[in-house]
Amino acid sequence: MNDTMHAVRVYGPGDYRYEEIPKPECPDGGLLVRVAACGLCGSDLRTLRYGHRKVHFPWVIGHEITGRIVENRIRGENPWDEGLYLSVPPVVYCGTCEFCRKGVPELCLNYKEIAQAWPGGFAEYIALPPEIIQNSAIQPLPEGSDPEISTLAEPLSSCINAMEKGNVGRGDTVVIMGAGPIGALHLELARTRDAGKVIIADISENRLDTIRNLQPDAVINAARKNIVKEVREMTEGAGADVIITANPVPETQVQAVEMAKKGGRILLFGGLPKNNSKPGIDTNLVHYNALHLIGTTIFAPRHHQEALKLLASGEIHARKIISHTLPLTDFDKGVKLALEGKARKVVFKP
Ligand SMILES: [Zn+2]
Numbered sequence: 345m346n347d348t349m350h351a352v353r354v355y356g357p358g359d360y361r362y363e364e365i366p367k368p369e370c371p372d373g374g375l376l377v378r379v380a381a382c383g384l385c386g387s388d389l390r391t392l393r394y395g396h397r398k399v400h401f402p403w404v405i406g407h408e409i410t411g412r413i414v415e416n417r418i419r420g421e422n423p424w425d426e427g428l429y430l431s432v433p434p435v436v437y438c439g440t441c442e443f444c445r446k447g448v449p450e451l452c453l454n455y456k457e458i459a460q461a462w463p464g465g466f467a468e469y470i471a472l473p474p475e476i477i478q479n480s481a482i483q484p485l486p487e488g489s490d491p492e493i494s495t496l497a498e499p500l501s502s503c504i505n506a507m508e509k510g511n512v513g514r515g516d517t518v519v520i521m522g523a524g525p526i527g528a529l530h531l532e533l534a535r536t537r538d539a540g541k542v543i544i545a546d547i548s549e550n551r552l553d554t555i556r557n558l559q560p561d562a563v564i565n566a567a568r569k570n571i572v573k574e575v576r577e578m579t580e581g582a583g584a585d586v587i588i589t590a591n592p593v594p595e596t597q598v599q600a601v602e603m604a605k606k607g608g609r610i611l612l613f614g615g616l617p618k619n620n621s622k623p624g625i626d627t628n629l630v631h632y633n634a635l636h637l638i639g640t641t642i643f644a645p646r647h648h649q650e651a652l653k654l655l656a657s658g659e660i661h662a663r664k665i666i667s668h669t670l671p672l673t674d675f676d677k678g679v680k681l682a683l684e685g686k687a688r689k690v691v692f693k694p
């Protein structure tokens with residue numbers, strides 16, 4: 345067989361090409377999926393610009409994937425009928441470490457990711473070998489799902505995990521630092537959890553403008569205003585119950601601690617640059633105000649299930665978060681729009 349398909353391959357920092365490459369074969373014991381849609385993630389942009397230690401070029405990236413099963417070579421009875429639409433989350437747990445065995449796979453010691461260990465979704469087809477079928481959270485799209493909207497399931501799953509660990513709930517005043525797609529998802533999610541006031545802060549007037557269509561209770565331009573003072577004023581001096589840092593800027597973690605209410609929770613959602621990850625947090629504030637600094641990364645299958653349900657039900661206003669849907673031939677255009685801050689969420693349809 346020498347079938348080909350179209351895909352975007354990354355050759356190095358700043359060098360990516362839309363080209364014809366061999367179409368993968370359906371793996372023995374696995375599935376072949378026709379990609380329906382694949383979202384462009386902030387981490388993809390980082391890999392496109394700087395490379396990634398786990399990505400060996402040339403490589404197909406893209407990890408916010410939905411698609412339709414076109415071939416099934418799993419032996420015996422299985423639920424994966426041809427024609428079925430799937431959400432294909434990138435995380436593949438090891439299934440054997442202490443945490444996987446204890447039922448907290450979000451702490452898996454050896455997880456691998458699609459688009460790193462296996463080729464990703466900026467391609468017409470993706471092969472899912474048995475290891476992925478058995479140890480990932482892939483599942484059929486729920487009734488009423490849109491494959492394009494469902495690409496948000498991956499980032500949303502991480503947000504759900506963070507909010508669960510931070511126990512975000514009824515009446516909480518939540519400050520989200522970062523008005524990008526992740527900030528927008530946190531805002532929508534906070535609403536589904538009956539948060540009280542949701543305040544969004546960012547240094548980009550552009551991003552703040554676009555997030556206004558989701559109607560946050562307040563927005564703060566952190567480039568122009570003292571955000572700690574603003575949040576204190578908005579909360580009668582008490583501070584916020586929950587602060588989520590959805591950005592890569594170290595200073596925001598310092599500010600988060602300064603604007604927290606006594607007993608408040610700070611969700612460190614965005615990672616920092618690896619050579620600049622020790623911001624000067626006043627740990628006396630953490631101590632005397634009994635604050636909770638909470639780190640989370642990835643998610644468990646149950647978070648992914650919840651994400652798909654929320655997206656299918658329309659509770660998360662995905663159409664207001666996805667700003668551009670483009671054919672894969674327009675990959676370069678989509679990347680540039682995202683890098684220039686002119687797009688919120690870009691989804692490609694290969
Ligand atoms: Zn992502």
Ligand SMILES: [Zn+2]
Nearest residue numbers: 438441444452
């Ligand atoms: Zn594990």
